[in-house]
Amino acid sequence: MRLNPGExxxxxxxxxxxxxxxxxxxxxxxxxxxxxxxxxxxxxGGAGKSTLVERLRKTVPGSGVVHTDDIAWHHAFFDWxxxxxxxxxxxxxxxxxxxxxxxxxxxxxxxxxxxxxxxxGVVWVEGTGxxxxxxxxxxxxxxxxxxxxxxxxxxxTARDGDSAARRRLLADWLAEEVPLLLREQPWRKATVVVAxxxxxxxxxxxxxxxxxxxxx
Numbered sequence: 001m002r003l004n005p006g007e008x009x010x011x012x013x014x015x016x017x018x019x020x021x022x023x024x025x026x027x028x029x030x031x032x033x034x035x036x037x038x039x040x041x042x043x044x045g046g047a048g049k050s051t052l053v054e055r056l057r058k059t060v061p062g063s064g065v066v067h068t069d070d071i072a073w074h075h076a077f078f079d080w081x082x083x084x085x086x087x088x089x090x091x092x093x094x095x096x097x098x099x100x101x102x103x104x105x106x107x108x109x110x111x112x113x114x115x116x117x118x119x120x121g122v123v124w125v126e127g128t129g130x131x132x133x134x135x136x137x138x139x140x141x142x143x144x145x146x147x148x149x150x151x152x153x154x155x156x157t158a159r160d161g162d163s164a165a166r167r168r169l170l171a172d173w174l175a176e177e178v179p180l181l182l183r184e185q186p187w188r189k190a191t192v193v194v195a196x197x198x199x200x201x202x203x204x205x206x207x208x209x210x211x212x213x214x215x216x
Contacts, residue, residue: 001197002149004044006182010146010193010211015202018059021143021192021210022122028191029140035095036064036116036123038138042131042186043145045173046152046159048196052145052208053126064116066098068127071114074104077176078129089138092116092123128177131186144187144213147196188214 001009029037041056043049050067057063066088071080087100098116105113116123131142160166187193195209202209 001146003146004149004178004181006185007146007187008214010187010195010214013195013198013200013209013211015200015207016210017207018055021194021208022056022059025141025143025191026122032140035093036120037140038089038092038123038125040130040135040139040142041124041126041145042128042142042190043147043196044149044152044177044181045128045170046154046156047145047147048155048194049126049128049145052143052194052196053124055205055208056122056124060122062117062120063122063124064098064120066114066116066123066125068125068130071102072127073102073110074108075102077173078180081132081134084125085135085138088114088116088125089135093138129180129184131189132180132184141191142186142189144190144193145196146187146193146211151197 003009025039026037029039041049041053053065057065066084068080068084071083071088072078075083083102088098091098095118097118098114100114102114104110125139131139131144156170190213193211193213195211198209200209
């Protein structure tokens, strides 16, 4: 598996069912009552976070999902901590619903809002940079999605195209992503590490390949 310099490859990979992963996350979160368990799903661009979070949402009916790409839309790649804390995480910790239109949505006429209904048992907060120290007080459990860089680049090209403009955007993204993740080292903090790319045989509908976080 090809990783960026500084990232430690997880070891001891094994196949685990999605319900078992959810159980481990709930246990790590402790006996939370009156509000949802907030789980961060972090990983590099193209690692497979969005695919994983959709599978987890189906595993936990009624759970909510927040994508940081929606908060960051026409705002900043990673400078969105204040927005997500005040408008998403704080309401969730109070046990309330979330209905948030980021300023850039209003400015640019994007319809809709970021919504999480009250009463959700789990809220999955998905996006690169969610497992950082600034957000630690608001996160109950977490997943780091580790994947091969070549495969991640292939996925991003397939998803976003390979125009000159997209290549410039990707270069700008990586210029911020690489130092952020190297500083935060989320692969050491996560409750569970999930393989975004793997050769282990498993049922992608019901199972994932997991490992313990790298040692500090």
